[in-house]
Amino acid sequence: MIYTDTRDSSVKTTFKTAVVNGMNEKTGGLYIPVEFPKLDPELLKKNPQASFQDIAFAMARPFVEGEIPDADLRAIIEDAYPFPAESVKVDSNTYVLELFHGPTCAFKDFGARFMARVMSYFNRNESTPLHILVATSGDTGSAVGSAFHNVPGLDVTILYPEGKVSKLQEKQLSTFDGNVRALKVKGTFDDCQKLVKTAFTDTELRGKLRLSSANSINISRLLPQSFYYMFSSLYVKNNEAKNNGIHNPEIIMVVPSGNFGNLTSGLIAKEMGAPISGFVAATNTNRTIPDWIATGKYEARPSVETYANAMDVGAPSNYERIAAMYSLDQVKEMFGSYWLDDEGIMASIKDCFEKTGYTIDPHGAVGWKAWSDIKNGELKALTEGKKNDFTKPGLTPNVPSWASAVTEKKNAIGVILETAHPAKFGSIVAEATGKDPEIPARLEAVLKLEDKAIPMNNDYQQFKAWLLANLK
Numbered sequence: 001m002i003y004t005d006t007r008d009s010s011v012k013t014t015f016k017t018a019v020v021n022g023m024n025e026k027t028g029g030l031y032i033p034v035e036f037p038k039l040d041p042e043l044l045k046k047n048p049q050a051s052f053q054d055i056a057f058a059m060a061r062p063f064v065e066g067e068i069p070d071a072d073l074r075a076i077i078e079d080a081y082p083f084p085a086e087s088v089k090v091d092s093n094t095y096v097l098e099l100f101h102g103p104t105c106a107f108k109d110f111g112a113r114f115m116a117r118v119m120s121y122f123n124r125n126e127s128t129p130l131h132i133l134v135a136t137s138g139d140t141g142s143a144v145g146s147a148f149h150n151v152p153g154l155d156v157t158i159l160y161p162e163g164k165v166s167k168l169q170e171k172q173l174s175t176f177d178g179n180v181r182a183l184k185v186k187g188t189f190d191d192c193q194k195l196v197k198t199a200f201t202d203t204e205l206r207g208k209l210r211l212s213s214a215n216s217i218n219i220s221r222l223l224p225q226s227f228y229y230m231f232s233s234l235y236v237k238n239n240e241a242k243n244n245g246i247h248n249p250e251i252i253m254v255v256p257s258g259n260f261g262n263l264t265s266g267l268i269a270k271e272m273g274a275p276i277s278g279f280v281a282a283t284n285t286n287r288t289i290p291d292w293i294a295t296g297k298y299e300a301r302p303s304v305e306t307y308a309n310a311m312d313v314g315a316p317s318n319y320e321r322i323a324a325m326y327s328l329d330q331v332k333e334m335f336g337s338y339w340l341d342d343e344g345i346m347a348s349i350k351d352c353f354e355k356t357g358y359t360i361d362p363h364g365a366v367g368w369k370a371w372s373d374i375k376n377g378e379l380k381a382l383t384e385g386k387k388n389d390f391t392k393p394g395l396t397p398n399v400p401s402w403a404s405a406v407t408e409k410k411n412a413i414g415v416i417l418e419t420a421h422p423a424k425f426g427s428i429v430a431e432a433t434g435k436d437p438e439i440p441a442r443l444e445a446v447l448k449l450e451d452k453a454i455p456m457n458n459d460y461q462q463f464k465a466w467l468l469a470n471l472k
């Protein structure tokens with residue numbers, strides 16, 4: 001596969017370069033494949049659908065062709081995904097796609113674990129390890145740390161702001177051993193990020209250590225997230241035909257979004273032939289993308305804190321990929337667009353629990369409310385000419401091309417992506433439902449581990465000296 005750049009379509013490069021560089025330093029653009037090949041129709045027709053691993057292999061293959069042989073790709077996929085992506089039906093036309101069955105209980109495990117194994121593969125003939133530096137405000141660091149833990153040839157240093165992550169998050173970051181360690185920096189997330197960025201531009205340091213990042217913009221995190229869209233949409237399609245006689249449901253993927261990497265992965269799956277009719281782009285108060293869809297103007301802004309904090313992004317990096325792949329008019333046809341404030345998130349967790357018995361986390365709750373409103377007349381009102389005020393929580397005024405499946409044909413099925421386990425946000429969920437969510441054993445276990453974080457001042461010279469003394 002050839003990869004190009006969102007800012008310069010004359011750029012042509014390999015998968016390896018795209019993975020190793022993360023982004024194109026020269027243009028500041030992001031890498032995207034030049035095409036999205038359709039999956040073999042025979043594979044799409046299978047009923048019951050092919051296994052997650054088989055689908056993942058078939059989808060990944062064209063993107064790594066000529067660079068990773070089939071047997072190695074198979075091994076990468078088998079090793080990356082020993083856990084399921086489960087679609088759970090919660091009412092007559094709604095599924096919840098549980099993406100939290102991985103080690104850190106959030107969907108980022110899907111992307112990070114594939115990226116780690118691909119980087120390890122590309123580093124296989126090097127005599128020295130590749131050192132990954134990652135600054136985190138919470139969730140990314142644990143997914144990356146866990147994904148790279150004990151992966152050969154790779155070494156990870158996580159920087160997080162001391163006292164500014166939750167207790168559970170800190171345990172998930174600071175208890176690794178071996179090739180992964182955490183530095184707790186006396187400063188903010190921005191300070192951590194600055195230390196990492198300064199290290200990357202330090203030629204003396206780079207002459208001594210091979211450095212790389214594990215940023216969420218990396219194409220090797222995006223591609224594997226398309227696997228579960230394909231797997232889930234095929235499952236839902238077959239299941240609806242078998243159990244409810246609905247033969248061609250119009251499947252709408254409802255995606256709680258921050259940086260819009262997850263949603264971009266959904267677009268890739270649709271391009272490759274997943275039976276997906278459309279998407280709902282659902283955000284918290286950080287409504288940069290809904291505003292873009294409503295007004296046609298993209299305006300990045302500082303992020304604000306919400307209960308769905310992994311979506312607190314004011315300048316979503318994958319906007320750039322979406323805008324490179326589609327016109328705004330195409331986006332308005334594919335996407336319903338929705339945003340919700342904290343009060344709405346609380347009410348939504350409660351509503352989902354009361355109506356279905358399902359305990360949803362604050363991120364998934366944004367999706368639950370978006371889909372509920374769409375079903376309960378809000379989309380119909382738009383089709384009848386109601387002009388929603390996009391500065392208030394709710395749907396933005398565009399009418400997606402799949403609206404009639406909801407308002408007339410009644411064959412729309414919503415799949416809400418549940419991006420984190422509710423126990424990761426236990427106190428918010430307990431306040432909304434009156435019940436503590438059950439804590440998975442793997443989260444419970446991490447709470448008992450010893451905290452090994454290394455204290456670090458917000459001081460580049462100290463950081464650099466530490467790296468040179470401790471990394472090999």
Ligand SMILES: *Cc1c(COP(=O)(O)O)cnc(C)c1O
Nearest residue numbers: 257258259260261262310419420
């Ligand atoms: C990262 C994250 C999101 C947002 O995903 P994007 O790909 O950045 O849009 C949503 N929910 C959870 C729990 C996350 O960790």
